[in-house]
Amino acid sequence: MTTLRRTLVGEVMTTDVEAVGPDASVAQVVAALRRRGVRALPVVDGELLLGVVSEADVLRLAEHDDVEPPVVHRRRRWQHRPEVPPHTRARDLMTTEVVAVDPGTGVAEAARTMAAHRLGWLPVVDEPAADLAERPPRLRGVVGRADLLRVFERPDDDLAREVRDEVLGRILLLDPGQVTVTAAGGVVTLEGRVSTHADAVVAVALTRRLEGVVDVVDHLGHDVDERTVDVKSL
Structure with a gap:
């Protein structure tokens, strides 16, 4: 059993979350989006996540209005703004088909989830649920790309130590003197000679x-050149 470091979402997530209630007006949603400089916000009832509302959801209101083309007069242009229903x-705008993760999710998995769904952030909930309307989970925080990048801020000495102690020593059971490990800016160099x-x-x-x-x-050499290992199976 390996003990390689695995940072969890719960360790890097942001708990100071800007959110709106389900009864927030369009103006309040827009103000909250601008205040935090984000493109989407959780919609919560207390601590329960009901959905997510985004800039695109607000802008989609225009698709249902009868908007005439802009009027051009001399050098000025007047844009007709769609009328937003007052209520x-x-x-009414939020989506309940929300992709979420829990605090115990690894940051690598969270990053893959973001990439797969082309998202910039994910809600962090106690128990991800496909149907929020049926069983809303409790919102614990949010995790974004900037949060996930924190794993690359590890000190080089810490990286080199983990390679020596865990990868080479605990997993491969190699003599510490066989391989020299150095790290600089996150780039690890392995120099020496191993058995196979x-x-x-x-x-x-x-x-x-x-x-x-x-x-x-x-920069590793080896004494025995047996068949190549399938790295994907590791």
């Missing part, structure tokens, strides 16, 4: 997967 609220080609492949593959590692420079 429109956040609950498999040891070299595994050492580089596992080092590359450590949180905070930007790249690995492989």
Whole structure:
């Protein structure tokens, strides 16, 4: 069993969350979006996540209005602004098909989820639910790209130590004197000689997967050149 470092969403998420209630007016939603400089906000009832309302949801109001083309007169242009129904609220605009994660999700998985759904942030909830209307989870915070990038702020000495102690020592059971490990700016260099080609492949593959590692420079030699290891199966 490995003990490689795995940062969780709960360690990096933002708990100071700007949110709106379901009865917030369109003006209040827009003001909150501008205040935080974000493109979407959670809609909550107390601590329960009901949905998410975004700039696109607000702008979509214009699609349902009979808007005439802009009037051009000399050098001025007047844009006709759509009339927003006076009783429109956040609950009318929000989407309940929300992609969320829980605090125990790893940051790597959260990053993959964001990329897969082309999102800039994710709500962090106690228990992700596909249908928020049926069982709203409690909002714990939000996690964005900037939060996930914190794993790359690890000190180089910390990275080098984890490679030596965990990857080389605990997992591969190598003599510490066999490989010299250095790290600079998140780039880890492995220099030395190991017993087999498999040891070299595994050492580089596992080092590359450590949180905070930007790249690995492989200067490892080996004594036995057995069959190539399938890195994807590690």
